[in-house]
Amino acid sequence: MAKPKPLWSALDEIAERVEGAERLYVAADFDGTLAPIVSHPDRAVIPPRTRRALVALGGLTRVRIAVLSGRSLADLARRARLPGVFLSGVSGLETLSASGALRIHLPRGRGLPASLRPQVIAWCRAFRGAWVEDKRYAVALHYRAVAARRQPAFEAGVRLLVRRHPGVQLEHGKRVFDLRPAITWSKADALGVWLHGARAWFSPRVSRLPGRRASRKARALLVYVGDDTNDEPAYVWVRRRLGVSIAVGRRATRAEYGVASPRHVVWFLEWLAREWRAHHRS
Numbered sequence: 701m702a703k704p705k706p707l708w709s710a711l712d713e714i715a716e717r718v719e720g721a722e723r724l725y726v727a728a729d730f731d732g733t734l735a736p737i738v739s740h741p742d743r744a745v746i747p748p749r750t751r752r753a754l755v756a757l758g759g760l761t762r763v764r765i766a767v768l769s770g771r772s773l774a775d776l777a778r779r780a781r782l783p784g785v786f787l788s789g790v791s792g793l794e795t796l797s798a799s800g801a802l803r804i805h806l807p808r809g810r811g812l813p814a815s816l817r818p819q820v821i822a823w824c825r826a827f828r829g830a831w832v833e834d835k836r837y838a839v840a841l842h843y844r845a846v847a848a849r850r851q852p853a854f855e856a857g858v859r860l861l862v863r864r865h866p867g868v869q870l871e872h873g874k875r876v877f878d879l880r881p882a883i884t885w886s887k888a889d890a891l892g893v894w895l896h897g898a899r900a901w902f903s904p905r906v907s908r909l910p911g912r913r914a915s916r917k918a919r920a921l922l923v924y925v926g927d928d929t930n931d932e933p934a935y936v937w938v939r940r941r942l943g944v945s946i947a948v949g950r951r952a953t954r955a956e957y958g959v960a961s962p963r964h965v966v967w968f969l970e971w972l973a974r975e976w977r978a979h980h981r982s
């Protein structure tokens with residue numbers, strides 16, 4: 701983990717990569733990236749300007765969009781309302797292709813143990829403000845509304861509880877614990893599903909321009925924007941494919957670039973659309 705470079709001081713370099721790319725793939729997380737964090741996840745929405753920017757970008761020639769969330773796919777689809785966009789729910793476990801093909805990436809018999817749900821529900825009942833979001837393949841324990849002085853006790857209890865279930869893995873997000881089956885499958889794998897048919901576009905080529913150092917780049921440019929723990933594997937995956945990885949509001953991350961808030965994300969999407977249009981007419 702390292703401090704990301706400020707995105708806005710790297711635009712020249714990114715613009716060059718946009719210009720040189722033949723295709724553009726833009727993936728973003730939902731909460732805290734496209735939709736600002738709100739007191740209750742039920743109130744989270746994509747602001748109108750962000751929606752316009754996404755739709756405009758996705759409508760450009762040779763541009764594809766994806767939204768990958770920790771929410772369940774059904775919840776994400778209802779909130780995103782972006783037809784023709786690749787969606788992924790439960791941090792990669794569910795994927796829905798742009799043409800509507802749904803896949804669950806969970807091996808048989810690897811679901812959450814049946815005894816886990818009643819235990820976490822009972823634990824959350826003991827803390828005013830805590831609640832369980834059932835995402836079918838995972839559960840999220842939200843505790844943003846728990847009194848600050850009680851949060852350490854809540855966290856410690858959840859960690860203890862999960863330790864009793866070896867098949868369960870704990871991911872700590874922003875005032876939320878995600879309890880998922882202990883399998884190695886993340887948003888990075890969902891990106892792999894999304895771009896499966898486009899793999900050749902991401903094999904690095906070495907280019908040597910006269911008077912310049914040799915540089916490695918792919919024919920397609922992949923951009924990923926996220927804000928939380930479950931986005932970290934995606935940043936690594938994107939960097940390996942010479943893409944642009946951006947973290948919102950994080951001091952330490954594996955993303956290359958950082959911005960302060962979702963407001964910056966919409967500015968960046970608008971900038972990206974302008975750059976792409978300027979260089980890729982028809």
Ligand SMILES: [Mg+2]
Nearest residue numbers: 729731732928
């Ligand atoms: Mg997020």
